[in-house]
Amino acid sequence: MISDLFSMTVLVGILASGIRLATPYLYAAIGETFGQRSGVLNLGVEGQMLLGAFAAFYVALTTENLWLALLVAMFIGALMGLAMAFVTVNLHAEQGISGIGFYLFGLGLSDLLFQKLLGTVETVKGFSKLTFPVLTELPVVGTIFFSHNILVYLAFALIPVSWFVLNKTTLGLKIRAVGENPEAADSLGVSVAGVRYFTIILGGTLSGVAGASLSIALLNVFQQNMTSGLGFIAVALVYFGAWRPWGVLGGALLFSLVNSLQLWVQVLGIPIPSDIAVMMPYILTILVLVATVSRVRAPSALTRPFERSD
Amino acid sequence: MKNTQQENWTAKLIDVSLPILAALAALLVGAVMLFFLDVNPLEAYAALWDGAFGSKNSVAETLVKATPLLLVGLGICISFRGDVINIGGEGQMIVGAILGTLVGLNLGGLPGWLVIALALLAGFIGGALWGGIPGVLKAYFNVNEILSTVMMNAIAVQLMNFLLRGPMIDPAQAELASKIPQTARLMDAFRLPRWVPTRLHLGALIAVVLAVLVYILLWRTTIGYRIRAVGQNPDASRYAGIKVKNYIVLALVLSGAFAGLAGVIQVYGVNYRMITDGSASGFTGSAGFNGIVAALFGQLHPIGTIPASILFGALLVGANKMQRVVQVPSALVIALNGLVVVFVVSSEIWRKRRQRRRLAASGEDPPEIEEDQLEEASSGDGEVER
Numbered sequence: 001m002i003s004d005l006f007s008m009t010v011l012v013g014i015l016a017s018g019i020r021l022a023t024p025y026l027y028a029a030i031g032e033t034f035g036q037r038s039g040v041l042n043l044g045v046e047g048q049m050l051l052g053a054f055a056a057f058y059v060a061l062t063t064e065n066l067w068l069a070l071l072v073a074m075f076i077g078a079l080m081g082l083a084m085a086f087v088t089v090n091l092h093a094e095q096g097i098s099g100i101g102f103y104l105f106g107l108g109l110s111d112l113l114f115q116k117l118l119g120t121v122e123t124v125k126g127f128s129k130l131t132f133p134v135l136t137e138l139p140v141v142g143t144i145f146f147s148h149n150i151l152v153y154l155a156f157a158l159i160p161v162s163w164f165v166l167n168k169t170t171l172g173l174k175i176r177a178v179g180e181n182p183e184a185a186d187s188l189g190v191s192v193a194g195v196r197y198f199t200i201i202l203g204g205t206l207s208g209v210a211g212a213s214l215s216i217a218l219l220n221v222f223q224q225n226m227t228s229g230l231g232f233i234a235v236a237l238v239y240f241g242a243w244r245p246w247g248v249l250g251g252a253l254l255f256s257l258v259n260s261l262q263l264w265v266q267v268l269g270i271p272i273p274s275d276i277a278v279m280m281p282y283i284l285t286i287l288v289l290v291a292t293v294s295r296v297r298a299p300s301a302l303t304r305p306f307e308r309s310d
Numbered sequence: 311m312k313n314t315q316q317e318n319w320t321a322k323l324i325d326v327s328l329p330i331l332a333a334l335a336a337l338l339v340g341a342v343m344l345f346f347l348d349v350n351p352l353e354a355y356a357a358l359w360d361g362a363f364g365s366k367n368s369v370a371e372t373l374v375k376a377t378p379l380l381l382v383g384l385g386i387c388i389s390f391r392g393d394v395i396n397i398g399g400e401g402q403m404i405v406g407a408i409l410g411t412l413v414g415l416n417l418g419g420l421p422g423w424l425v426i427a428l429a430l431l432a433g434f435i436g437g438a439l440w441g442g443i444p445g446v447l448k449a450y451f452n453v454n455e456i457l458s459t460v461m462m463n464a465i466a467v468q469l470m471n472f473l474l475r476g477p478m479i480d481p482a483q484a485e486l487a488s489k490i491p492q493t494a495r496l497m498d499a500f501r502l503p504r505w506v507p508t509r510l511h512l513g514a515l516i517a518v519v520l521a522v523l524v525y526i527l528l529w530r531t532t533i534g535y536r537i538r539a540v541g542q543n544p545d546a547s548r549y550a551g552i553k554v555k556n557y558i559v560l561a562l563v564l565s566g567a568f569a570g571l572a573g574v575i576q577v578y579g580v581n582y583r584m585i586t587d588g589s590a591s592g593f594t595g596s597a598g599f600n601g602i603v604a605a606l607f608g609q610l611h612p613i614g615t616i617p618a619s620i621l622f623g624a625l626l627v628g629a630n631k632m633q634r635v636v637q638v639p640s641a642l643v644i645a646l647n648g649l650v651v652v653f654v655v656s657s658e659i660w661r662k663r664r665q666r667r668r669l670a671a672s673g674e675d676p677p678e679i680e681e682d683q684l685e686e687a688s689s690g691d692g693e694v695e696r
Contacts, residue, residue, distance in 0.1 A: 043456065046649070083652075092662075093655040096395045096456055097606065101651030104599060108645030109343075115639035116347055224641075225589070232460040239454060275472035283463040289453045 004268045008140070014264050015144045018257035019152065020218060024049070024210040024227075025252040026155040027235035029241070030162050031206030033248055036238055037166060038199040039179040039301035040088055043099025045207045046231025047106020048080045052211030054110040058117060058223035060124045066216055070151075073212035074205045080106065081204020085197045092305035103231070111224045118222070126220040127151055136238040152160070156249075158206075163245040175199060179299035182306040207231065228303045236285050242296040251288070258284050321668070325661055329607050332653035333621070339396060340646045354636045361631020362624035368631075370508030374580060376623030378403070378594070380517040382601025383608065383615040384524045385441075385568030390610050391528060392561030393541035398444060398459030399569040399598025400590040401466030402437040406570020407577050407593065409436035411584050414496045414577075415478075422499035429500070429574055430516075437570015438563045440466060445562030448554035455562065463598070467590045474586045492585035502579040511579035517544040517619075520568070524612040536562050572597060595626070598646070603647045606654050622647065686693060 004010060028045050035042045052190040056068035060066055084102055087093045089279045127149040130136075135146040166172040178195045186192050210231075233255065241247025262277040341351035362372050382399045389396040411434035417425050427647040444458035474491040483490050528534035539547045540557045548554050573594070577584055584593055606623045608614030625647070629640035 087652055087656050091656040091659045093652070093658065097602075098652050100397065100602065101648045104603070104648030104651065105645050106648070108641045108643065108648060111641035112343075112347075112639050112645060181349045225591075226591075229460065229464050232457065236454075236457040236461070239457065248614065273472050273476065275468040275475065279465050279468040280459045282468075286447070286453070286458055286461050289457060290447060290451045295474065306551070 004270075010138055010264060010268070012143050014257065014260050016147060017107045017263065018253065018260040019144065020148055021153045021256035021259055022252040023155045023213045023218060024230055025234050025237055025255060026158060027206045027213060028212035028231055029237040029248045029252060030158050030245060030272065031203035031210070032235050032238045033162065033241070033245060034166075034175065034199040035203040036195050036302055037179045037299055038175045039182060039299055039304060039306070040085075040200055041198055041235075041303045042081075042084055042200060043093045043096055043232075043235060044080065044084055044102025044106065045099075045203070045210075045234055046227055047103040047110075048077045048204050048207035049211035049214075049227045049231045050106045050110040050225070051080060052077045054113055054211075054217035054222055055208070056212035057124060057215040058113070060216045061118075061122065062171060064125070066127055069216055070209065070212050073208040077204040077206070077208020077211070078201050079204070080207075081201040082197075084201040084204065087197050088200070088305065089153030089193050092307065102247070106136070107225060114222060114223070114224060121221055121223055123221050124216060126216040126218075133137050144252065149217050151213045155213070159249045160243045166245065176299075178306075179301050182301050182304075186306070196306075198229070206242055210234070233281075233285060236289060239298075240285070240288055240292055242292065243299060247258060255281055255285065262269065317606055321664065324664070325609070328617075328657045328661065329609065329650075329654050332657050333607070333650055336646050336649035339649055340642060343642065345647070347638065349636050349638055354632050354638055357632045357635035358625070358628035360628070362628035364631075367508055370505070370510040370625060371627045372620060372624045373514050374509050374511070374623075375595070375626045376619040376690065377511075377514045377517050377579070378576055378597035378602045379601045379622055380521065380619035381565050381572035381575065382569045383605035383619055384517075385437075385565035386602050386605035387608075387610045387612050387615060388528065388537065389441075389561045389565035389566070390605065391541050392537040393544070394445070394448065394558055394561045394565070395456050395460055396441060396444075396562060396565045396569075397456050397599075397602070398441060398462045398566065399572075399601050400594050400596070401459070401463035401598070402440040402566040402569035403468040403573030403576070403594045403598050404470050404590065405573070406433035406435075406437035406441040406567075407573030408470060408478075409433060409570075409585055410574030411478070411493055411496075411577050412501045413571050415494060418497060422497075425500050426502065426578060430571060431577060433570045433574025434567045435570070437573065438567035441566015442559060445566075448562070449558040455645060457474035462468040463533050463590060467588075469527060470584070471588060472584055475583060478584070480583075490585070491588075493583045496578065496582045500578065501582060502575070504579075505618035507553075509580065513579040516571075516575065518616060520615050521573075521612045524568075528612065533560070569598060569601070570603070588598070600626070600647060603651050606651055632659075636668055 028049060031044060032045055052073035055076045056069040059069035059072045087098050088095050105142045129147055129149055136142045150231050174190050174195050177190060177191050182192045237248055237251040240251035258281045262280050265272055266274045344351040344354050362370055363369055410429040413429040413432045414425055440462055444455045444462055447453040447458050448455040478493050480492050480494040504511050536552050536557050540552060540554050544554050600622055604618040605615050608618035625643045629643040632638050633640045
């Protein structure tokens, strides 16, 4: 049975679903990367994702307009980001703890709305798989790379775009300056508060998309606490990826491939208890954090509120 | 002199009332949410109050719910004072409960009081272990404890599911086709005494006694002083000769241990067995998270955490009644808890500002630790050790 794991179809399946499963991690972790590069740790990602997932699902169910659903999820995520920005930038609240507050808020509110507005688990017709002429028909490669829905491709496209923005634009320079040395950035006329508002709201928006990618593209259902820790893992991936978009991509792929492998191990009935198999990605995350974190340096001003000394 | 004393007193009063204002603000937002859900907020909150305090039995239920919150909250007081953010209460409760349950299931021949004592010890150790791992990872490998404790939660849930479906399953269930994932029931002699006819058990009293002990630990012993010193200013602590790494580990070990106790007391005082629905909250009732809320609300003071736990226990119990009477899902209370956390940490700014004004007005030197150093020290992103 173990040998089944190495058959072509299974390997293709593992890779294809690994790429698909990376989607929510990518959106959430890239959003978090922007926030942390500007010095703000947002631990409320999970709550933002849950509200985004619910909003998208509900709009998709009632209007059948998937793009509108996505837009609403982005809006809700942005609103959560706005609240987070106000609390951390203006009120200097401890970021780790207020993030947990926002997480609980999103967890409770999404559950509340789910029970009040839906009541039962329903399915929705989500974004369908794209087909590419010729490419999708290709053996192996077609299934692995050319059989996904639009949100999967957009997630991967986000990596080079955010790399470019962070490293090659004035905006990116400002973000990094604010995260490394807010005092210096401020003295050069950069609005520390403005930059942080921008990155936190952007992070919330992308977390909303991450949630929507689950509820209207990958799973096409909404359940209570359906993210089950995914948002926290996305935060871990930012550390893992050393605050760089390409590093985040590596982490997300590694994590989702292990996850996908674990799912296939269960499908094939390989005699590893499923509960133990589900543990693997989490243990892996810890091990990888141990291996990487001590080597790289976090943005200097991470979690430090900025106040002008006058 | 008299004047400053009076000012101090007013300052204290304001400090105490800030979290209460934060809670009221959260309830107000909750009222708006209820309004949009077409529910009369007054009616909903009346049902909530009645459910929590309406009868002797409901008060007892409130205290039963408050017990794990207080125990987890005590651990949070220790770790947060040491500037270690322990989000792993859920996992630590589970592992504590597993070890404690193993004691009860395997030591059938011993007297009840001894088994209970050993089980509590096992729970303490289980939680300490599950908290200690992230502690070592933070102190020696610079791994952010927020992330590692969240991962440890996920691992603990799977460990519980695996054990309750396999090695630890009730032999009676193993025979049946249903195979409900639960352990065998503990013997009657092993149960924590109850104030019949209510479900209030000895664990509540244990928790209150421990609150006093944690207060003594933090403010009357060298160990406690060092944990707080490391939390306030790790660099200064290192120059003063404190082994900072050891105290980071200790803060998480103790924090986990109290959560572990909460888990085992849940088994020996309430459920008399472990059972899983596959999720962490199915066993813990999210006490691992809500205990953080209670501790923050109690201003990270062990004694203040007692009334705070009762308040949040009341919210949880009252939410069930509210769900029955006005059909508002009890999840509303989780959202409100989140808001309370946000409001409490946001209100800190007023306290800090006033403190600074007072110092400036009195022309005194600031206290031993500078404001900006303090903020640096509280950055909590695993950068303590460079």
